Amino acid sequence: MNTSPDASRPRPVMADVARHAGVALGTVSNVLNNPQIVAQETRERVLNAIDELGFVRNNAARSLVTGRADTVGFVVVDVGNSFFVDMARGVEEELDAHNIRLLLANSDVNLAKQDSYISVFEEAKVAGILLAPLDAPLDAARAARHRGMPVVHVNWPGDDDACGVVVDEELGGYLATRHLLDQGLRRLAFAGGPFSLSAIAQRHIGAQRAVAEVADAHLETIETHSITVRGGYALGEMLSSRPVGERPEGLFAAADALAAGAIQTMQLAGMHVPSDIAVVGYDNNHFAQDSSIPITSVGQPGHEMGRTAAQVLYEEIADPADHTHRTITMTPTLFTRASSAVV
Amino acid sequence: MNTSPDASRPRPVMADVARHAGVALGTVSNVLNNPQIVAQETRERVLNAIDELGFVRNNAARSLVTGRADTVGFVVVDVGNSFFVDMARGVEEELDAHNIRLLLANSDVNLAKQDSYISVFEEAKVAGILLAPLDAPLDAARAARHRGMPVVHVNWPGDDDACGVVVDEELGGYLATRHLLDQGLRRLAFAGGPFSLSAIAQRHIGAQRAVAEVADAHLETIETHSITVRGGYALGEMLSSRPVGERPEGLFAAADALAAGAIQTMQLAGMHVPSDIAVVGYDNNHFAQDSSIPITSVGQPGHEMGRTAAQVLYEEIADPADHTHRTITMTPTLFTRASSAVV
DNA sequence: CTGAAAGCGCTTACAG
DNA sequence: CTGAAAGCGCTTACAG
Numbered sequence: 129m130n131t132s133p134d135a136s137r138p139r140p141v142m143a144d145v146a147r148h149a150g151v152a153l154g155t156v157s158n159v160l161n162n163p164q165i166v167a168q169e170t171r172e173r174v175l176n177a178i179d180e181l182g183f184v185r186n187n188a189a190r191s192l193v194t195g196r197a198d199t200v201g202f203v204v205v206d207v208g209n210s211f212f213v214d215m216a217r218g219v220e221e222e223l224d225a226h227n228i229r230l231l232l233a234n235s236d237v238n239l240a241k242q243d244s245y246i247s248v249f250e251e252a253k254v255a256g257i258l259l260a261p262l263d264a265p266l267d268a269a270r271a272a273r274h275r276g277m278p279v280v281h282v283n284w285p286g287d288d289d290a291c292g293v294v295v296d297e298e299l300g301g302y303l304a305t306r307h308l309l310d311q312g313l314r315r316l317a318f319a320g321g322p323f324s325l326s327a328i329a330q331r332h333i334g335a336q337r338a339v340a341e342v343a344d345a346h347l348e349t350i351e352t353h354s355i356t357v358r359g360g361y362a363l364g365e366m367l368s369s370r371p372v373g374e375r376p377e378g379l380f381a382a383a384d385a386l387a388a389g390a391i392q393t394m395q396l397a398g399m400h401v402p403s404d405i406a407v408v409g410y411d412n413n414h415f416a417q418d419s420s421i422p423i424t425s426v427g428q429p430g431h432e433m434g435r436t437a438a439q440v441l442y443e444e445i446a447d448p449a450d451h452t453h454r455t456i457t458m459t460p461t462l463f464t465r466a467s468s469a470v471v
Numbered sequence: 472m473n474t475s476p477d478a479s480r481p482r483p484v485m486a487d488v489a490r491h492a493g494v495a496l497g498t499v500s501n502v503l504n505n506p507q508i509v510a511q512e513t514r515e516r517v518l519n520a521i522d523e524l525g526f527v528r529n530n531a532a533r534s535l536v537t538g539r540a541d542t543v544g545f546v547v548v549d550v551g552n553s554f555f556v557d558m559a560r561g562v563e564e565e566l567d568a569h570n571i572r573l574l575l576a577n578s579d580v581n582l583a584k585q586d587s588y589i590s591v592f593e594e595a596k597v598a599g600i601l602l603a604p605l606d607a608p609l610d611a612a613r614a615a616r617h618r619g620m621p622v623v624h625v626n627w628p629g630d631d632d633a634c635g636v637v638v639d640e641e642l643g644g645y646l647a648t649r650h651l652l653d654q655g656l657r658r659l660a661f662a663g664g665p666f667s668l669s670a671i672a673q674r675h676i677g678a679q680r681a682v683a684e685v686a687d688a689h690l691e692t693i694e695t696h697s698i699t700v701r702g703g704y705a706l707g708e709m710l711s712s713r714p715v716g717e718r719p720e721g722l723f724a725a726a727d728a729l730a731a732g733a734i735q736t737m738q739l740a741g742m743h744v745p746s747d748i749a750v751v752g753y754d755n756n757h758f759a760q761d762s763s764i765p766i767t768s769v770g771q772p773g774h775e776m777g778r779t780a781a782q783v784l785y786e787e788i789a790d791p792a793d794h795t796h797r798t799i800t801m802t803p804t805l806f807t808r809a810s811s812a813v814v
Numbered sequence: 815c816t817g818a819a820a821g822c823g824c825t826t827a828c829a830g
Numbered sequence: 831c832t833g834a835a836a837g838c839g840c841t842t843a844c845a846g
Contacts, residue, residue: 229587252531418732500842535841
């Protein structure tokens, strides 16, 4: 490998490699793209030349010919959220099998940035785009699809000309609530908000469905301003300040952060979890595990969603003509932990 | 904008736009690259044609000619860590001013992936690479630099042929400890580990320097296995199980997660923070803010580091000949909160 | 502004 | 395997 620091020297191209190895240009190309058809001895001579010259293939030229890069772009609404990081890992794993590399872009909950990165990927001629969008019009994505770019939505439903991978939020709410009911608890509370977030509203509907299945069960609904730890403090304060008899026996908080905050405040106020109040969270993220008492939580299969989205995208890339758009709904899982173990 | 869903129709190229607008090919190129030299009326005709045909410029062809894409690649050791996400935001902000887009890649603490993404970016002919590396040999990065690719290290020192942007960890440790001393506390403890992590060792050295400045101060060193919340639980248990007189008055935990875990355990054991024990963390991340008592913490300027790294990289991209490699050390900041407010 | 042309660095037939 | 050539879609002089 060439380690001379002379950055100004022109970089070698395939013709240089061919000359240096004493082979034809096409042979160098074959070593790179169809190594099996080149004789072992020739192949080694070429690889040595590549090494000695420090040759790096120019993918701009390559994809200009092939019409497509061997990369996929993933525009993520918030890379600070571990849910999406899990997805990215799943996507990468799946694409790895096809020798496709993943490029990430963070739209940072900003529509202009989301659109801009869709353009970047389109102009870079990526093989396809994965989009975990923010809740806003998807015009730019639609336009790109109409120009022939395969696009798959993640954590967002597909439509007429795009696939999507989503989680069943209603089922998640059902599972969380059913679990509390199964512990023999009857006076339950749902906390979360705002309900304008469709995921929250869906979880609430699931909770209602579960409660409706049990004759003497009751669900109190507490709409919070946010589903943050601070929101949880307020929630915990509100619950612990009630007379003991008026507190719910079971709390389903629509996010782990909310649950963790509530638990902290209630514990400091002398309430015991789960014996005074059983708690179930949502998201199965670090809050669920880092709380003073491990929190039962509903987990979304971020990693699996990523894998699935990448599979569907690859399908479309590999055979666009035969591809049928669809939305895949994945199932959340309940992780039972100490915060709800009434026994 | 063309919204026909016919994905199989060949995509328009610049020649199609020229024909459709009734202008020369070079004029279309000028509208895209030097709009100011094209007459208003002509420009509009071209832009309309672009819109009507749904033309998207092929950047593979473009950068084949110009020799460089208007993108920068950022290989991040862990996108799950908000420190690096902050950096990415800073980088993006800075690059925006130069109309350069940022592509992220997650090496996920995996050397092979790190090297692989460096290659991806190099082959994609990005204008430069930012690298927040894992603690391992940087051969691939070095080789890329020697081939003429500008590379800037973030959270890692530069060397003979790369710039670097780092934080002064020793100063951070000093600031945290000095703060506890300034509150009148004398029996202090440093907790963190393993010391094989250079950042931890540096923070410890800073703590020792601060204590050495005060005659009757004493620093106990507690090396922990990890700096996680779980590590904090063990730490808190250890401290709260001691006889009251043998507990430190002030605790400097080398990470907020560690501090948060220790505080939770100590509070449940009946200790009061900060009156029984003042606590300072490190990283100024969500743990510092989401703890039951807000935690005083040392913050690393991730956002600023990102901006600075992008600036330095742009300098090198814009004028490689005149560029001198250097390492920039940035200053951490103490954020004082209730966990250390002895008063 | 137009029109015609060269060239960026590859891939991909094609004849030998 | 070689050798020669076309072509991917642009940018960039250049003469008019």
